[in-house]
Amino acid sequence: MDNSLNFTVTILGNSAAIPTKTNHLSSQLLTYNGIGYLIDCGEGTQMQLVRYNIKFGIIKHVFISHLHGDHFFGLVGLISTFHLLGRDKPLNIYSPAPLKSIIDIQLNVTHTDLSYELIFHELQEDCLLKILETDNMQAYSFPLVHRVPTWGFKFIQRAKQKRIKKSFVEEYKPSVSNILKIKEGHDYEDTNGKIIPNSDITIPPPKPLSYAYCSDTKFDKSIIEYVKNSTLLYHEATFENSMQQRANDKFHSTARDAAVIAKEANVSQLLLGHFSARIKDLDKLKKEASEIFKPSFISEEGKDYKISH
Amino acid sequence: MDNSLNFTVTILGNSAAIPTKTNHLSSQLLTYNGIGYLIDCGEGTQMQLVRYNIKFGIIKHVFISHLHGDHFFGLVGLISTFHLLGRDKPLNIYSPAPLKSIIDIQLNVTHTDLSYELIFHELQEDCLLKILETDNMQAYSFPLVHRVPTWGFKFIQRAKQKRIKKSFVEEYKPSVSNILKIKEGHDYEDTNGKIIPNSDITIPPPKPLSYAYCSDTKFDKSIIEYVKNSTLLYHEATFENSMQQRANDKFHSTARDAAVIAKEANVSQLLLGHFSARIKDLDKLKKEASEIFKPSFISEEGKDYKISH
Numbered sequence: 001m002d003n004s005l006n007f008t009v010t011i012l013g014n015s016a017a018i019p020t021k022t023n024h025l026s027s028q029l030l031t032y033n034g035i036g037y038l039i040d041c042g043e044g045t046q047m048q049l050v051r052y053n054i055k056f057g058i059i060k061h062v063f064i065s066h067l068h069g070d071h072f073f074g075l076v077g078l079i080s081t082f083h084l085l086g087r088d089k090p091l092n093i094y095s096p097a098p099l100k101s102i103i104d105i106q107l108n109v110t111h112t113d114l115s116y117e118l119i120f121h122e123l124q125e126d127c128l129l130k131i132l133e134t135d136n137m138q139a140y141s142f143p144l145v146h147r148v149p150t151w152g153f154k155f156i157q158r159a160k161q162k163r164i165k166k167s168f169v170e171e172y173k174p175s176v177s178n179i180l181k182i183k184e185g186h187d188y189e190d191t192n193g194k195i196i197p198n199s200d201i202t203i204p205p206p207k208p209l210s211y212a213y214c215s216d217t218k219f220d221k222s223i224i225e226y227v228k229n230s231t232l233l234y235h236e237a238t239f240e241n242s243m244q245q246r247a248n249d250k251f252h253s254t255a256r257d258a259a260v261i262a263k264e265a266n267v268s269q270l271l272l273g274h275f276s277a278r279i280k281d282l283d284k285l286k287k288e289a290s291e292i293f294k295p296s297f298i299s300e301e302g303k304d305y306k307i308s309h
Numbered sequence: 310m311d312n313s314l315n316f317t318v319t320i321l322g323n324s325a326a327i328p329t330k331t332n333h334l335s336s337q338l339l340t341y342n343g344i345g346y347l348i349d350c351g352e353g354t355q356m357q358l359v360r361y362n363i364k365f366g367i368i369k370h371v372f373i374s375h376l377h378g379d380h381f382f383g384l385v386g387l388i389s390t391f392h393l394l395g396r397d398k399p400l401n402i403y404s405p406a407p408l409k410s411i412i413d414i415q416l417n418v419t420h421t422d423l424s425y426e427l428i429f430h431e432l433q434e435d436c437l438l439k440i441l442e443t444d445n446m447q448a449y450s451f452p453l454v455h456r457v458p459t460w461g462f463k464f465i466q467r468a469k470q471k472r473i474k475k476s477f478v479e480e481y482k483p484s485v486s487n488i489l490k491i492k493e494g495h496d497y498e499d500t501n502g503k504i505i506p507n508s509d510i511t512i513p514p515p516k517p518l519s520y521a522y523c524s525d526t527k528f529d530k531s532i533i534e535y536v537k538n539s540t541l542l543y544h545e546a547t548f549e550n551s552m553q554q555r556a557n558d559k560f561h562s563t564a565r566d567a568a569v570i571a572k573e574a575n576v577s578q579l580l581l582g583h584f585s586a587r588i589k590d591l592d593k594l595k596k597e598a599s600e601i602f603k604p605s606f607i608s609e610e611g612k613d614y615k616i617s618h
Contacts (some may be wrong), residue, residue, distance in 0.1 A: 018390045019356050032318040044353045070388045076353040080378045081327050098418045109407045
């Protein structure tokens with residue numbers, strides 16, 4: 001199925017730190033309206049894209065949450081492959097600043113004069129910050145709590161315009177300029193000077209869909225404010241509840257931690273990921289999260305999750 | 310089967326430049342007497358090691374032929390995973406010099422204070438050079454002909470000692486010190502002063518087995534001297550014969566090129582690899598090589614090739 005017009009996230013890797021026989025390192029592709037937003041890029045991401053028949057050309061933006069290898073060691077290979085395939089469209093990279101020097105030294109040493117432009121955008125603020133705005137998408141970064149500077153990301157569809165009620169159009173036959181004004185929120189004045197309130201003649205647009213990504217992070221209630229009301233929240237659940245102390249020590253979360261954030265942030269659904277290779281029974285994580293926040297799910301590699309109400 | 314005591318090469322990746330759905334980037338593991346010698350380390354090598362149940366701990370030496378990404382982008386991830394698993398034994402890396410700075414910057418940025426020692430050995434000479442000698446193995450580097458400085462590698466079992474004929478031992482019952490002398494090549498003098506020539510009482514050791522690796526390289530007859538008489542030669546065959554011009558332009562080889570080297574070098578067997586993603590029919594490459602050098606084979610990922618007479 002071609003999901004490129006839907007608002008969808010495809011999980012490419014959900015293993016923490018080291019890969020296993022079945023699970024790959026952190027990466028996922030958010031897709032909306034034909035544009036791909038790659039979130040994290042662990043080693044092997046390009047192979048996972050090939051495996052799941054994802055066209056490289058749709059990827060316009062790459063978001064790197066932090067500079068631990070399992071979240072970015074695949075980026076230089078992906079950049080190189082784009083080059084070998086003759087890409088000409090720019091690639092935007094939103095990441096902690098040192099990533100640029102890491103990529104640059106490798107492109108220099110391999111004598112790679114890229115066929116396209118890399119545009120680096122440094123993640124730096126300690127608050128919710130808009131880092132990208134297109135015709136139909138806004139992306140924000142916000143701070144997580146990990147052993148190194150780490151950011152989460154929130155993607156929000158741009159609000160659609162109001163729709164005008166069919167009955168009004170049929171009765172008043174408004175001009176094109178009036179239609180545009182009504183869509184912007186203006187009231188309508190008919191030929192007799194009668195004012196019809198905007199709310200009487202329009203249907204509010206659907207609530208914009210949104211996706212939030214939190215990996216890697218310690219449990220911290222400051223995150224709730226950043227991800228509140230998201231349609232879908234991906235939150236790391238590196239460990240089971242019984243490993244809470246280990247989670248705290250390693251600046252990671254348990255399934256319960258993720259569920260508390262999801263519940264208090266009033267998100268619609270929670271997707272768990274970034275599983276420690278020590279976790280043999282992922283159903284247990286789902287059960288632990290669901291006890292606190294029912295619509296909790298285990299992310300599965302290769303699966304497309306449609307973000308919808 | 311545990312191959313670790315045999316002299317074996319396991320192919321981990323044999324795709325050129327970019328990975329495909331079925332083929333991974335260049336890497337292979339030579340194993341002898343329980344020690345692993347990793348040759349090239351394209352992105353995804355650590356996943357391939359996991360996939361084929363290869364114990365990370367056996368790898369003591371890594372050989373990087375040249376600094377094109379498809380031959381080394383997987384090394385930093387492998388080094389990091391060794392660290393996360395608590396490795397304590399040193400890892401020797403034989404590579405072009407700039408690799409050290411590429412690894413160092415990434416370990417620095419990711420705040421990785423390795424649990425073990427990395428020992429870099431710079432490849433630099435333009436001749437056959439011994440770069441490693443252990444109790445049972447010698448490794449040599451030699452220059453290939455590619456767009457960037459590139460080395461091939463040759464691994465030779467250290468010659469075993471002569472064996473003493475059983476009939477001699479039974480008849481003369483030589484002392485331990487005499488046995489050692491005979492194994493070193495000395496003649497034997499019996500109690501009556503009679504000299505028995507060494508050649509009459511010993512069996513010559515088997516010819517040492519050897520493995521040579523040539524990837525990436527243009528066809529160049531200078532290579533023949535370096536790989537002559539190898540038991541098994543792995544030689545790149547990026548392109549079919551019909552793509553000879555492209556091979557020349559890109560400093561790569563065709564199946565015929567590889568076979569000519571194998572034949573003139575008098576090797577026992579030829580293993581073809583580093584296949585362009587453009588090649589859809591690998592049997593054609595085998596056929597093209599076999600027309601010149603019959604014992605030519607297509608390398609298969611995950612397959613162990615025993616190096617034997």
